[in-house]
Amino acid sequence: MIDAAGLRVMKAIADEGSFTAAATSLGFTQPAISQMVRRLEQRTGTALVERLGRNVRLTEAGEVLARHAVTVLAALDAAEEEVAAIAGLRSGRVRLMAFPSSSASLVPRALALLKKRYPEVSVRFSEGEPPESLAALRAGDCDLAVAFAYEGTDVGRGEDLDPFIIRPLMDDEVRLAMPPDHPLAAQSVINLADVADDPWIAGCPRCRGHLVTLAHGAGFSPNVAFETEDYVAVLGLVRAGLGVALVPDLILEAAHEDGIVARPLSPPSRRQIHAVTTEDLQRVPAVAATLEALEESARSRAKVPVRS
Amino acid sequence: MIDAAGLRVMKAIADEGSFTAAATSLGFTQPAISQMVRRLEQRTGTALVERLGRNVRLTEAGEVLARHAVTVLAALDAAEEEVAAIAGLRSGRVRLMAFPSSSASLVPRALALLKKRYPEVSVRFSEGEPPESLAALRAGDCDLAVAFAYEGTDVGRGEDLDPFIIRPLMDDEVRLAMPPDHPLAAQSVINLADVADDPWIAGCPRCRGHLVTLAHGAGFSPNVAFETEDYVAVLGLVRAGLGVALVPDLILEAAHEDGIVARPLSPPSRRQIHAVTTEDLQRVPAVAATLEALEESARSRAKVPVRS
DNA sequence: CCTTCGTGATAACTCGCGGTTATGATTGCG
DNA sequence: CGCAATCATAACCGCGAGTTATCACGAAGG
Structure with a gap:
């Protein structure tokens, strides 16, 4: 009403004391005020x-x-x-979730960038697998x-990806990690078939799936001796000489590489790292800014060029 | 914006959790909500x-x-x-001004009526001559x-009456007041010429003007012995035998008539009592209600029929 | 698995609010 | 007694904001 x-x-x-003054103060013309008052009067009935x-007075x-x-x-x-x-x-909040190995460098660098640009935007961060x-x-x-996806798969395996917007951030090369005294440690590139008989140490379920797929392509079925979600543990096991493992570059970057030799595979294998959001959330400024910061953070690493 | x-x-x-529910809750259709949200989004830019x-979530x-x-x-x-x-x-305020002799009965009766009907309406009352x-x-x-006007004159003498709305309330007969021992006290109707030689006691300036006009019509010029704005004093002077006076009925009603004889004139003379307001103020409910109460108060007196 | 129902999105149309310009009527002032 | 300033009114009009009709899609159930 x-x-x-x-x-x-x-x-x-x-405030102004007259219709004319009120009109100019509001950027209107005088008749607009006259009519508005008349409308209000007949609506309120008084x-x-x-x-x-x-002059007029209220x-x-x-x-x-x-x-x-x-x-x-x-x-x-x-x-x-x-x-x-x-x-x-100048305000706003974004709730970010990232898989553990990204929270070592990719995400912190992005959040630092975001904080520098928009110090008032608050970030709630939590870890989680894709x-x-x-x-x-x-x-x-x-x-x-x-989130990440090994080459040839999607970020969500059985998931319906329709409602999501997926922005590639970077490619992360998968290497074979082995102790320095491993027979193949001297080679610069590893053919997976050459380690068919080694015991394997597997990471998260999806990584294990990837290992099995790659091994199958190389003609063997891996002997998985240990499984753990924690990549620090994976590297520890390798360092202790209990087996070999497929480890993404991102993790090697973050962890101590002492006592570990990591070599690219032939053929090379990569996982792709993506930022995922929805159509709507992409239009939330804080989300868009965070996304942009993630992309820059990914570019600034640039060990492996981002595949579009 | x-x-x-x-x-x-x-x-x-x-509150409702969905566009459809929000629409029915507001009495709109669902597309109205969709479009409203879209408009808001493009206005706010987020x-x-x-x-x-x-479903939707904010x-x-x-x-x-x-x-x-x-x-x-x-x-x-x-x-x-x-x-x-x-x-x-159920609220509201009215600022009422009335001439002194009306505040004896006409106005109090009206305000009592108003208070009974609309107890929450507050009245600010003050006395004042027209x-x-x-x-x-x-x-x-x-x-x-x-306000009042003697017959043949206007409420405001030199005033511009255009912006005012004037509602007649009642006619107030003017009588000749004299002490009981006055020679004419026995007559039921007084011819003004018969008191041409008496000393006069005059009321307010306008009343005095009226006296002069009436006397002039009767062929004499009154000998004004006393002048006072206060009608109680006028009656006192008359009662004391110091002269005669023209006194409106309204005042006689309110004051003690002991020791006073008041007789109608021939030809009769009246003053007209009006309620005056403006076009705008008449549309203020409290003002309209007060006006109505005044009219009823005037009707309920009905000693002399109201002239339209 | 496919149908069905309920949700939001979109298109096309319409109405009236709320602005405009042009002009008139008054009032108060020099 | 004009002149200037104020509000009122009329005619016009664009766009915001509603409508109906229809589509697209996701969730739930036979």
Whole structure:
């Protein structure tokens, strides 16, 4: 029945003392004010202004509206400002989920970049393997996920990827990690068939799946002696001479490489690292800014060029 | 940029959990909500809702709007309610000015009536002779004036009566007041020429003017021995035998008539009592209600029929 | 697995709010 | 007694904001 525009007009009249002045103060013409007042009067069913010769004065009801206008317009401004702050990245929040090995360098570098640019944007970060992070995204518990996919697979295996927006960040080469005294340690490139008989140490379930696929391509079935989700443990086991492992570059970068030899495979194998979000969330400024920071962080590594 | 309607929509979405439910809750159709949200999103430059499968959830910015909506809509409702109270006479104020002799019975009876009907309407009452009250009306210091005019004159003598609305309330007969031992006290009707030689006691300036006019019509010029604004004093002087006076009925009604004889004149003379306000103020409910109460108060007296 | 139902999105149309310009009527002032 | 300033009114009009009709899709169930 009564809206912000009407209140704005009443307040302008109260402040300026005449229709004409109120009009110029609001950037309108005078008849706009006349008509607005008339509309308000017939809506409220009472006189709002009193015409005194060539001036006007507010009636009691008019004063009431002008008085409440202050409250309403202040609250409206506050709402507008708060949203503008979010839109202008002077505020806002992003919930980021990334798989563990990305939280060593890729993500921290991105978050540092984000913090430098938009210090007021707050980030809530948690670790999670791709299936988990995609589920969170789908459930609305997360705005942006960093996930990976081995070559030839998708980030979500059985998942429906339709609602997601997937932005490639970088390729991460998978190497064979072995102790320095391994017979093949001297080779610069490893043919997987040459380690068919070694005991294997497998990482996360998806990594194990990848190992099996690669081995199958090389004509053998790997003998998995140990399994652990923790890549620090994987490297420890390798260092202790208990087996060999396929380890992505990102992890080798972050961990001590002492006591470990890592060699590229032939044919080479990579996993692709993606940022995943949704159409809607991509339009949330804080999410877009974080995404951009992730892309820059990925580019600044640039050991292996990003495949588009 | 952002208005109450938008906030109402966001709040409805937050409360109801879906566009469809929000639409029915607001009495709109579903596409109206879709479009409203889209408009808001392109105005604010950020996503406000997150489409999750077939449901929607508010983003951070959307939550902000929904949160502020409570404040804004509450303030709007308060303003609307307060104005409605004034319009519905559950509140409101009227500033009434009346000439002294009307405040004895006409005005108190009217105010009692008003109070009974609309106990919440507050009245600010002050006394003032017609020129004063009309000036207050013109200056916006008064909403409703009770004024009088002797037959053949206007309420405001030199005044511009254009902006005023003048409602006749009643006629007030003017009588000759004299002490009981006056030679003419036995007559039921007095011919003014018969008291041409008596000393006169005059009331307010306008009343004195009226006396002079009437006397002139009767062929004499009155010998004004005393002048006072106070009609109680006038009656006292008459009672003391110091002269005769023209006194309106209204005053005789209110004062003790002991020791006074009051007789109608021939030809009769009356003053007309009017309620005066302006076009705008007449549309203020409290003013209209007071005016109506005054008219009823005048009718309920009905000693002399009201002349339209 | 396919159908069905409920959800939001989109298109096309319409109406009226709320602005404009042009002009008139008054009032108060020099 | 004009002159200037003010509000009112009329005619016009664009666009915001609603409608109906229809589509696309995701979730749930036989």
